[in-house]
Amino acid sequence: MGNHIGLNDEYTKQITEHLNLLLASSQQFYMNVRGYHWNVTGEHFFELHVKFEELYNELILQIDEIAERILTLGKTPLHTYADYGEISVIEQTKDVTGGKDCVKQILAGFDQLLGLERKILSAASEEGDEGTVDQMTGYISAQEKHVWMYSAFLGK
Numbered sequence: 001m002g003n004h005i006g007l008n009d010e011y012t013k014q015i016t017e018h019l020n021l022l023l024a025s026s027q028q029f030y031m032n033v034r035g036y037h038w039n040v041t042g043e044h045f046f047e048l049h050v051k052f053e054e055l056y057n058e059l060i061l062q063i064d065e066i067a068e069r070i071l072t073l074g075k076t077p078l079h080t081y082a083d084y085g086e087i088s089v090i091e092q093t094k095d096v097t098g099g100k101d102c103v104k105q106i107l108a109g110f111d112q113l114l115g116l117e118r119k120i121l122s123a124a125s126e127e128g129d130e131g132t133v134d135q136m137t138g139y140i141s142a143q144e145k146h147v148w149m150y151s152a153f154l155g156k
C-alpha cells in the first residue's frame with residue numbers, strides 16, 4: 001500500500017510524525033527569536049534587532065513549507081500552540097535580553113533543529129523520498145551557515 005504520491009504508508013506515518021516534531025520545534029524557536037528581536041538590549045541592539053528579524057522571517061517560511069510537506073504526504077500538520085508546546089524539543093525562553101545570551105540560545109536552537117533535520121533526511125533518503133530530502137538539505141545548509149555566523153559573533 002502506498003499513499004497518493006506512491007510512498008509506503010508506514011514510512012509516511014513515521015516521517016510525518018518527525019516532520020510534525022520539526023514543525024512544533026520550529027514554531028517554538030520562531031517565538032523565542034521574536035522575543036530576542038523585541039527584548040534584546042545593549043551595544044549591539046541595532047545589529048541584532050535586525051538579524052533576529054531576518055531569522056524569524058526565514059523560520060516562518062520554513063514552518064509553512066514543513067506544514068505543506070506534511071499535507072503533500074497526506075497527513076495533517078499540527079496547528080495549535082498547545083500541541084507545539086507539548087512536543088517541541090526546543091524549550092520556550094523568556095526574558096532573555098543580553099545580546100550574547102540571545103545568540104547562545106539561538107545556537108542551542110539550531111543544534112536541536114539540525115539534529116531533527118538530519119534524522120528526517122536520513123530516513124527520507126533510505127526510502128527514496130527525494131522531496132523531503134531536498135527540503136531538509138536546504139534547511140541544513142542554510143542553518144549550518146547561520147551557526148558559523150552566530151558562533152563568529154561570540155568569538156568562537
Ligand SMILES: [Fe+2]
Nearest residue numbers: 037038049053
Ligand atoms: Fe519588529
